[in-house]
Amino acid sequence: MSKISNGKLRKEINYQTGLWIALFIFGIFRNYGEPEQPDFREVFYYGVCHWIFQIIGANWIYFILIRRFFEAKKYFHFMLYLIAGMYILGVLNRLFIVYAAEPLFSNYPQNSIFDILTDVKYLLFHYILPIISGSFIFVSMMFMLRYRDEKQNALQLQKEKSELELKALKAQLNPHFLFNTLNNIYSLSITGSDAVSKSISRLSDILDYILYHGQKEMVPITAEMKIVKDYIALEMLRYDERLKLEIEEKVAFPGLIPPLLYLSFVENAFKHGAEKTSGNVTIRISIETHANASLFRIENQFFGKHKKPGTGIGLENIRRQLDLYYPNQYTLAIAQADNWFKVNLMTPTT
Structure with a gap:
């Protein structure tokens, strides 16, 4: 003072x-x-x-x-x-x-x-x-x-407040994500699956990303998509043949996004899609970057009752992070129809 x-x-x-x-x-x-x-x-x-x-x-x-x-x-x-x-x-x-x-x-x-x-x-x-x-x-x-x-x-107080709020939101997301992943590995260990060691290796990569990239303000979209693929590979070990994944990447321009942003949407799609059904399920993911904007889409099938679009701790935290990172600069559309849950996110490329 x-x-x-x-x-x-x-x-x-x-x-x-x-x-x-x-x-x-x-x-x-x-x-x-x-x-x-x-x-x-x-x-x-x-x-x-x-x-x-x-x-x-x-x-x-x-x-x-x-x-x-x-x-x-x-x-x-x-x-x-x-x-x-x-x-x-x-x-x-x-x-x-x-x-x-x-x-x-x-x-x-x-x-x-x-x-x-x-x-x-x-x-x-x-x-x-x-x-x-x-x-x-x-x-x-x-x-x-x-x-x-x-x-x-x-302005300084607002910046400090935003940084503290972002840290608090990430602190909510990361344990939520880790809890679900550890549950997956636990399920595999009970069945004596040979995939346990591979799951632990994948989880190690994800933890490394969270620890060393999750605290950054922005990360390259390519780095985020790599960890998304690691997470998908981890989930595929659990769901085997009944899960169909469709991934499309058109990263023509380099871009930055908040860490764990896309990963949170993907984790949410698995939680409310594949995890809720014992039958075949499809998840579609696409990322497309342009000179001024990046467009991320994810769609997952769901069966039975589903929460109102945009509700839940995970999606609510994501929306609040987007408000802090991109005030009045992003578009997030969440909808469900014909047993499909769809998320479209557009953010500035830089």
């Missing part, structure tokens, strides 16, 4: 330094360029004196009056302290010039303290308005910087 505060303080000091130096130089050349052409030393000293009180007044208005009173909706106190404060700063600025600065470069007669306190019109136009003008520029800059920082903070 202290590092963040120190960094913010340094930034504010740097911004203020640049702004006040620029305003000082502008004021010096503006006054020196007037027709009367006053002595540069005189212009410089007057400029420094006004500049000091502009800095004091601007910081007092922003950090005290605006932050503590105006933003707290204490408008009466804000106006009262603003008027009183501007008058006091104007008087102090005038006193400083008359009794501290002018003796250094001129022999002007000194006004009495009473004259300085009561000449409100002169104070207003020659001291208070310059302080207010400098304060207005400073406060405007601070509000712009504050708006930028708040916007950046909001």
